[in-house]
Amino acid sequence: MKKTVMLKKNYEFRGVLNKGTCARGFLLDIYIKKNNKKINNLGIAVSKKAGNSVKRNKIKRLIRENYRLFEENLDVGNSIIILWKKKEDYNNFNFYDVKKEIFNLFIKLKIFL
Secondary structure (H helix, E strand, O other): OOOEEEOOOHHHHHHHHHHOEEEEOOOEEEEEEEOOOOOEEEEEEOOHHHOOHHHHHHHHHHHHHHHHHHHHHEOOOEEEEEEEOOOOOHHHOOHHHHHHHHHHHHHHHOOEO
């Protein structure tokens, strides 16, 4: 069963980015904030400086799929925003690099059960 709803509005992103807890990695930054609900909210942001729309959408698909793999093991009741670092090149990573990075950052934020 899916326990995640996507964040789409600017004010939702700002609330998590301004008041949330941050963990930084080589490829990604992850911000979390408690939302007092029984579901997780997920937001993914990739800057235009990361490349054209094809590259940005591929990055978002990779992040979304890796999040889906960990979704069952995450603590519920959080708003989570995953930001792709602008300086990282599109060709210098693969699926497993993103998976390892997301896992390590979830452990660091103590939301992985």
